[in-house]
Amino acid sequence: MTSLVSTSHLQLAAFAFGTTGWILCTISMGLVEWRVWHVDNTTIISSGIAWVGIWKVCFISYLHVSSDLKEQICHKMNDYETSIPNAIFVAQGLLLIAMVVGALGMASTIFALRSIYMGILYKTQIIRFFLVAGFLYLAAGLCVLIPVSWNFYSVVHNQTISFPPSFYMPSSPVTQEVGAAIPVGIISAILLLMSATFSFSYRFPVTPNARV
Numbered sequence: 001m002t003s004l005v006s007t008s009h010l011q012l013a014a015f016a017f018g019t020t021g022w023i024l025c026t027i028s029m030g031l032v033e034w035r036v037w038h039v040d041n042t043t044i045i046s047s048g049i050a051w052v053g054i055w056k057v058c059f060i061s062y063l064h065v066s067s068d069l070k071e072q073i074c075h076k077m078n079d080y081e082t083s084i085p086n087a088i089f090v091a092q093g094l095l096l097i098a099m100v101v102g103a104l105g106m107a108s109t110i111f112a113l114r115s116i117y118m119g120i121l122y123k124t125q126i127i128r129f130f131l132v133a134g135f136l137y138l139a140a141g142l143c144v145l146i147p148v149s150w151n152f153y154s155v156v157h158n159q160t161i162s163f164p165p166s167f168y169m170p171s172s173p174v175t176q177e178v179g180a181a182i183p184v185g186i187i188s189a190i191l192l193l194m195s196a197t198f199s200f201s202y203r204f205p206v207t208p209n210a211r212v
Contacts, residue, residue, distance in 0.1 A: 011130060014198035015109045018137050021191030022102040024184050025144050029095040032058050032074070033179030035155050037169075044168045051179060054091040054147070057167055075167045083162040087154050091147030098143035102192060105136030109199065127202065134199035141192030148185035152178060 032053035042048050050059040058074040077084050112129035115122060160172035 010198040011109065011113065011202050014133070014137070014195040015106065015113065017191040017198070018102065018106055018109065018133075018195035021137075021144075021188045021195060022099070022106060022140070024188035024191065025095060025098050025102060025140070028144070028148070028181045028185040028188055029054070029099070031179070031181035031184065032056060034091075034151055034181045036177045036179045037173035038175045038177075039170050040174050041170060050169060050173075052161065053179075053181065054088050054095070054151075057163065057169060059169075073168075075163075075169075083164060085154070085159070085161055087147065087150045088161075091151060094143040094147050098140040098192075101136050101143065102140035105133045105140060105192075105195070105199075108133035108136060109195075112202075130199045130202040134196045137192050137196035137199060141189045141196060144185050144192060145189040148182055148189060152182050155182075 032051045032055070034054055035052040037050040037052055039045050039048055039050060044061055045059040046062040047060040050057060054077075056074045056076045058072055061071055061073050077088060108129050112126050112133065115126050115129070155176050155178050158173070158176055161169075162171050163169040
């Protein structure tokens, strides 16, 4: 059993990286700071800065309160709003998939590590669980990497968004920059892809007590 445990250090690291990557994926999905827009019309967007996320758009306004008080106004982006770019809707779907698939990858890794550390020497079962975990981590990593890269590209090229009039948002900013959610997503994708690599690298040792 000791020799079997010693072969699973990378897979234990895969579980740690996968768990951290999954948590960061969840955090990235919940953050509104995907794109930070700087606008010149401060009549409604008083601070001149608006945060464009994948679920909602937020900005600070003094319009409905006194100049000494500020109010954060957020508008939720819905599926029926055809003016919202595909990069945002794709990000919504893929990050939800990444959360589910990543959680399944962690569960598969747990089953494999449980068998190793409890001395349940079923070679096929252990290898199969690590392979499944690897594919799931790979899928989750790609599901995070695609929307993060797409939105990063949109920011770099200062692409516009035709928001509905009720959002009180201009169609294009003066400038825009990458928000906190994108680097968090990039780190998440890297960790998930590393987890996939470590899971695929497992090799069952030759032991006389092993069962197929």
